[in-house]
Amino acid sequence: MKIGIVCYPTYGGSGVVATELGKGLARKGHQVHFITYRQPARLINFQENVFYHEVSSADYPLFEYPPYDTALTSKLVDVVKYENLDLLHVHYAIPHATVAYMAKKILLTEGRYVPTVTTLHGTDITLVGSNRTFAPVVAFSINKSDGVTAVSQSLKKQTLDLFDINNDIEVIYNFIDFERFRRVNKDHFRKAIAPDGEKILVHVSNFRKVKRVRDVVKIFEKVYAKVPSKLLLIGDGPERQNVEDLCREIGLCDEIRFLGKQDAVEEVLAISDLFIMPSESESFGLAALEAMACEVPVISSNIGGLPEVNIEGQTGFLSNVGDIDEMANNAIRLLSDEEMLQKFRLNALEQAKKFDIENILPHYERYYEHILATKIYDKTDVKV
Ligand code: GMT
Numbered sequence: 160m161k162i163g164i165v166c167y168p169t170y171g172g173s174g175v176v177a178t179e180l181g182k183g184l185a186r187k188g189h190q191v192h193f194i195t196y197r198q199p200a201r202l203i204n205f206q207e208n209v210f211y212h213e214v215s216s217a218d219y220p221l222f223e224y225p226p227y228d229t230a231l232t233s234k235l236v237d238v239v240k241y242e243n244l245d246l247l248h249v250h251y252a253i254p255h256a257t258v259a260y261m262a263k264k265i266l267l268t269e270g271r272y273v274p275t276v277t278t279l280h281g282t283d284i285t286l287v288g289s290n291r292t293f294a295p296v297v298a299f300s301i302n303k304s305d306g307v308t309a310v311s312q313s314l315k316k317q318t319l320d321l322f323d324i325n326n327d328i329e330v331i332y333n334f335i336d337f338e339r340f341r342r343v344n345k346d347h348f349r350k351a352i353a354p355d356g357e358k359i360l361v362h363v364s365n366f367r368k369v370k371r372v373r374d375v376v377k378i379f380e381k382v383y384a385k386v387p388s389k390l391l392l393i394g395d396g397p398e399r400q401n402v403e404d405l406c407r408e409i410g411l412c413d414e415i416r417f418l419g420k421q422d423a424v425e426e427v428l429a430i431s432d433l434f435i436m437p438s439e440s441e442s443f444g445l446a447a448l449e450a451m452a453c454e455v456p457v458i459s460s461n462i463g464g465l466p467e468v469n470i471e472g473q474t475g476f477l478s479n480v481g482d483i484d485e486m487a488n489n490a491i492r493l494l495s496d497e498e499m500l501q502k503f504r505l506n507a508l509e510q511a512k513k514f515d516i517e518n519i520l521p522h523y524e525r526y527y528e529h530i531l532a533t534k535i536y537d538k539t540d541v542k543v
């Protein structure tokens with residue numbers, strides 16, 4: 160198949176899933192064309208069957224905001240026509256599902272039909288999409304996609320609850336590549352971070368408000384009072400300064416390390432004992448899955464799709480959003496019981512295997528085939 164993938168090229172989960180999916184499809188012999196405004200963060204090396212088309216919005220003094228949606232639409236029309244794509248798969252509804260619909264309509268006026276698949280990732284529905292600024296466009300674009308997937312049952316349910324949707328939604332979970340995410344021996348690194356055998360807690364995110372990174376620090380403060388430990392914070396974003404301020408306030412700067420954006424997250428996970436994800440909203444929690452694949456149990460909130468990933472009392476513990484005391488107590492319990500910790504580690508790995516890329520990628524392929532087989536070009540569509 161020749162597949163066009165549209166995504167955000169940044170470090171966010173949707174861009175990571177889109178890029179890894181495209182690379183995986185290319186390895187299986189599909190031709191994959193990434194179309195976005197910058198080279199995606201995880202698309203740095205040359206790979207057979209992978210192509211990249213950069214979208215640049217023309218600047219003009221009249222435009223206070225360069226019209227990216229228009230530029231992307233034109234690029235999609237161009238790439239579909241000249242690369243002869245079979246299908247467009249867009250990640251994150253805003254504005255990609257809308258842009259794909261527009262491109263499809265333009266192509267139909269020339270008698271060229273390309274089906275579109277939209278993958279909903281989370282905040283495009285839960286936070287941004289449900290905002291009145293975007294809601295009618297998001298609902299319309301989901302309904303006009305030829306195929307729609309969501310990354311968890313919870314996100315599917317939220318989408319159906321929040322919008323008037325008359326389209327089927329297929330749940331296709333986030334996935335993990337075990338070639339990359341597996342526990343490897345990094346003892347020298349562990350010794351440098353925790354020289355006296357302290358336990359290592361870790362958090363990875365884009366430091367947006369929704370991630371509640373300050374809760375991570377508050378949980379750590381309680382854990383540190385009972386268990387000799389260190390906290391590693393990976394990622395960066397708008398909340399970084401607030402989080403640093405809190406570390407200073409509680410006087411734990413020497414125990415908490417900000418590692419910034421790390422390409423080799425798996426190396427840090429390989430030396431970690433516990434992953435903390437107290438998010439306010441989380442459609443799936445890819446970062447938690449990456450930790451589990453590296454045998455790191457998870458202390459998380461029980462929101463969104465997290466209970467589909469982190470299994471209470473087996474791979475970690477789940478609490479209500481903001482229940483710092485319970486999260487800290489569960490962390491202390493786990494870190495103080497070596498036998499239990501070891502059991503949770505193995506359970507985490509077993510649970511992560513359910514989301515092996517080797518199982519999820521064929522699900523996407525079957526779904527594409529189904530869309531290509533069932534969505535027939537309707538000539539009356541041209542006039543709508
Ligand atoms: O977590 C983020 O803020 C990034 C966001 C994105 O769309 O880039 O991630 C969302 O998509 C990921 C991949 O499908 C999911 O694993 C994350 O749970 C989801 N984030 C939220 O729902 C907050």
